[in-house]
Amino acid sequence: MQWQRRIALADWRRRILSTRLSSSTKENDRLATLVLLRHGQSTWNATPTFTGWCDAPLTERGIEEAKASGRLLMERGFSSFDVAYTSTLSRAIETCELALENAESTDTPIQKAWQLNERHYGALQGYRKADPKVVERYGAENLASWRRDFLGTPPPMDETHPHYQPPPAPLTESLKDCQDRVLLFWKESILPTLAPNSTALLAAHSNTIRALVTYLDKVPAEKVPHLRIPNSVPFVFRIDPESGEAVSPIIDSAAGGSRGRWMFSSENHNRLRGNIGGSGGFIRSIFRAWDLNGDGVLELSEIEKGLEDLMSGDDIAVGALAGKFLEEMDADGSQTLDLEEFEEHALVACRKFMPELLEEN
Secondary structure, three states, rough: OOHHHHHHHHHHHHHHHHHHHHHHHHHHOOOOEEEEOOOOOOOOOOOOOOOOOOOOEEEEEHHHHHHHHHHHHHHHOOOOOEEEEOOOOOHHHHHHHHHHHHOOOOOEEEEEOOHHOOOOOHHHHHOOOOHHHHHHHHHHHHHHHHHHHHOOOOOOOOOOOOOOOOOOOOOOOOOHHHHHHHHHHHHHHHHOOOOOOOOEEEEEEEHHEEEEEEEHOOHHHHHHHHHOOOOOOOOOEEEEOOHHHHHHOEOOOOOOEEEOOEEEOOOHHHHHHOOHHHHHHHHHHHHHHHOOOOOOOHHHHHHHHHHHHOOOHHHHHHHHHHHHHHHHHHHOOOOOOOOOHHHHHHEEEEHOOOOHHOOOO
16 A cells, blocks of 8 residues: 555656646746745844844754754755855854755855845844843833834944944844845845756845845735744745746735745744744645645645655555545545635644644744
């Protein structure tokens, strides 16, 4: 039975590939692939502290997260990158290098740019986010606004600040300021290098990646606070090199929808769940990740492949579980799942058959 399932799954994958090649080869050949990757956990992430341009290194956990992201990239077919971009901060550089090493793409040229550095937090930089003295001095509402509002700008630091750096380091930045410099670098330095059928890795920081995702997904300013970027989880976009726009269809999320596709795995799904908009955004992102042929419905084989990515176990166990998921959620008896069915029934199915998927860290 196991070999029969393997043959059937291989036949399905060949059919999907054949369909793609026959119907959209020209479309795919003109597109570039951009993989966004936030650095692994840093020492100041663990505190947590307003880090910004301070050069906090990776923790041991962050190192393992970066390595795991590289292995995941290789497993999903990303073992050759034409170019990689990262910031000038060590946590992003090390993540980039470890990811490429574990994806077996060590010959990839890496370009480092200060324009991809984390957002500058001004006078807050270097202070713990929950420091009572900081809260008392600036007020909880102001701190929340400066952290999350698109135009919120922390007080600037001056040359007496212990973490002051000379230009090009700014004295403070709003999210919009950060986005402006990131997008200028995107348009002037990255986009011109994205040739058709090329693949690029961009390993950077929460707010610099958020700035680019906000642009690619056309996220309204009022929804930017809902956009979260988890550590070391690859986020894949298909880019039209001529227009610079992401071209994949949108599936709605708390941040207004994404054209990107998160790479789910057994190692990272808890980080994803905690960062991409609660259960609703998490479920929609799973659907998008599992919909391999992009037709808006999930077949049994796609559910099997998605479950394989999230769990360890033999093929028979995965196949049986996929069948249970489909039976539980297939409200119209079509033997496929559309997004509405998946959203309505996935949480119940997960709690029933795979509760560990919803467990908190």
